[in-house]
Amino acid sequence: MKIKSVEVVRIQRPDADPATTGSGTTLSASTGARPKTQGYRKAWPTQIEVANPMSKFPRFKQRRQLYSAKKWPSFAVKVTAEDGTWGLGTASGRPAAMVVEDAFAHILEGETCMAIEKLWDMMFRVSKSFGTVGIASVAMSAVDLALWDLAGKLQNKPVYELLGGPTCDRLFVYATGDDVDWYRELGFRAFKLPCQYGPVDGLWGLRENERRIAEVREMIGEGCDLMLDCYMAFDVEYTTRLAERLRCYDLRWMEECLIPEDVGGHLELKKRLPWMPLASGEHFYTPYPYQLMIENRCLDILQPDIQWVGGMTACVKICHMAAVAGLEVCLHGGGRDAYGQHLSWAMPNISWCEYYIGSDPGVPLEEVAQPGALVPRDSHLKFAPTGPGFDLGIEEEWLVPFQA
Ligand SMILES: [Mg+2]
Numbered sequence: 001m002k003i004k005s006v007e008v009v010r011i012q013r014p015d016a017d018p019a020t021t022g023s024g025t026t027l028s029a030s031t032g033a034r035p036k037t038q039g040y041r042k043a044w045p046t047q048i049e050v051a052n053p054m055s056k057f058p059r060f061k062q063r064r065q066l067y068s069a070k071k072w073p074s075f076a077v078k079v080t081a082e083d084g085t086w087g088l089g090t091a092s093g094r095p096a097a098m099v100v101e102d103a104f105a106h107i108l109e110g111e112t113c114m115a116i117e118k119l120w121d122m123m124f125r126v127s128k129s130f131g132t133v134g135i136a137s138v139a140m141s142a143v144d145l146a147l148w149d150l151a152g153k154l155q156n157k158p159v160y161e162l163l164g165g166p167t168c169d170r171l172f173v174y175a176t177g178d179d180v181d182w183y184r185e186l187g188f189r190a191f192k193l194p195c196q197y198g199p200v201d202g203l204w205g206l207r208e209n210e211r212r213i214a215e216v217r218e219m220i221g222e223g224c225d226l227m228l229d230c231y232m233a234f235d236v237e238y239t240t241r242l243a244e245r246l247r248c249y250d251l252r253w254m255e256e257c258l259i260p261e262d263v264g265g266h267l268e269l270k271k272r273l274p275w276m277p278l279a280s281g282e283h284f285y286t287p288y289p290y291q292l293m294i295e296n297r298c299l300d301i302l303q304p305d306i307q308w309v310g311g312m313t314a315c316v317k318i319c320h321m322a323a324v325a326g327l328e329v330c331l332h333g334g335g336r337d338a339y340g341q342h343l344s345w346a347m348p349n350i351s352w353c354e355y356y357i358g359s360d361p362g363v364p365l366e367e368v369a370q371p372g373a374l375v376p377r378d379s380h381l382k383f384a385p386t387g388p389g390f391d392l393g394i395e396e397e398w399l400v401p402f403q404a
Contacts, residue, residue: 001113001154005080006105006143008097009399010073011090011371035367039360044178044194051198051205051233053259061200069093075402079146081113086396087150087389089339091142091307094404099139103127108143113154116147120313124286133285137310144311145339145390152389159390163316163346169383171344173335173353173376176229180216182361189379190225191216192255192354195242198233210245217249225252232259232283236268243276253277253301260284266298279303282332286310287317294325303354305332306339319347330354335381338372338390345383353381 015034046065054060060067075097080086091097104123111119123143127136152159160166174190175183183191193216197205217226228251230239239257246254254276258265260283270278279301284290285308293299302322306315315331322329328349334340335353344350355376359368365375372392374381 001081001083001085003079003109003111003113004082005078006100006108006146007078007080008101008402009076009078010402011076011394012398012400014398035359035363037363037367040362041360043358043360045358048178048194049196050194051196051201051231053232055198055233056200073097073402073404075142075404076399077142077146078399079108079113079143079150081150081154085150085153087146087148087153088392088394088399089142089145089147089149089311091138093135093138095135096138096142097402097404099127099136100143103130103136104139104143113147114151116144116151116313119147120144120310124310137285138308141307141309141311141314144313145307148312149389149392156388158386158388159312159342160345160386163312163343166345166383167348168345168351170380171335171353171383172351173355173379173381174225174227176333176354176356177358179357179361180219183357184220185361186365186376187378188355188376189223190227190252190352191220192227192229195228195230195233198230199235199238206242206245209242213246213249213251222250226250227252227255227279229255230257232256234258236265236272239269240272243273247275251276253279255279255303256282260289263292263296263298266293267296270296270298277301279330281305282308284309287314287321290318290321294321294327300327302327302329303332304329306334306343307337308332312339312343315343316347319343319349323347323349328352335376336373337370338386338392341373341381342386342390344381 049062052064054067072093074092076088076090077100078086078088107122107126108119123140148159152162174192175188176192178194180191195209197208234257277300280299281303282305304315304318319329330352331340333354333356334344335355344353369375371394372390
């Protein structure tokens with residue numbers, strides 16, 4: 001069976017809020033579904049400062065929304081086979097949509113639908129001349145996920161079965177965000193906080209970071225895991241100082257302390273903090289940086305994002321590389337979408353999933369869930385068999401021209 005067409009489309013759900021559809025400001029944009037329930041307070045992303053790589057610029061320091069892309073619409077890639085069967089992979093950002101339309105679609109049309117490794121290799125190689133990492137890697141991911149969805153539909157099997165089948169009945173899920181009281185109400189038993197302050201906040205910021213960690217540790221007790229997400233905001237020296245201050249709070253890991261390009265910094269950090277588990281990877285693109293990190297034992301937990309790193313095909317390679325090195329993979333945001341859930345069911349070295357919560361406290365998770373994704377209960381995702389592909393539950397009539 002050959003590929004008939006590769007198209008960029010927009011998902012126009014019948015229940016979508018026209019004000020939000022397709023206007024996500026981050027790479028993991030919303031699907032536009034409007035929650036029915038009103039929250040009892042605003043969620044943390046617009047309420048607290050979070051340390052980030054732009055924190056050194058006072059004009060943008062207070063909120064990430066001050067510098068986020070003005071226009072970064074959600075889109076989907078629809079790959080259609082000769083018999084009319086189609087698969088869908090979602091992404092966001094006009095530049096990635098253009099890479100699919102202008103650089104990938106014409107080389108993939110006419111190729112064999114099931115030859116996913118070859119198709120991934122073609123996209124990887126054709127992108128060499130304009131750059132594979134970042135935007136092109138997001139574009140590759142969307143096409144790759146559409147191909148896996150299509151492969152499942154053509155064989156009448158869910159994607160986790162194409163990957164070998166489920167490895168467990170349920171997966172442990174942790175909550176990411178700063179509304180810890182709400183996550184506890186929802187039954188979560190592990191929590192990852194965004195770190196609020198960084199190097200430019202000096203000693204005061206170090207104390208404030210410690211104060212918040214101490215407060216949350218007190219709230220959740222000693223039996224629950226606690227992690228700290230540092231979103232590329234630090235350098236080696238600051239990370240070392242903060243980690244030493246936080247040693248007594250028994251963090252499960254510190255995450256993304258450095259920018260991904262700083263390989264030397266990652267090496268140095270592991271030397272300085274052999275006792276602190278270090279996690280990273282959501283802004284690494286393609287399996288190559290993972291190979292470097294694994295070989296040099298810089299990281300303890302690898303966190304690829306299935307919608308950014310190169311799709312399912314790249315994630316499977318990373319999981320296999322990590323498995324032979326005895327390392328765990330924990331997908332970035334992977335507990336929230338069907339793509340990450342299917343992979344996580346099927347890989348023996350994924351035992352935890354991340355569930356990012358940016359919706360207002362009080363809004364049930366079911367009302368803001370991604371298409372085809374299960375919602376956690378009691379800090380677990382309970383495995384449930386699904387239909388073919390990723391079983392996203394998206395109708396063909398909802399797919400309209402992208403019109404960037
Ligand atoms: Mg993170």
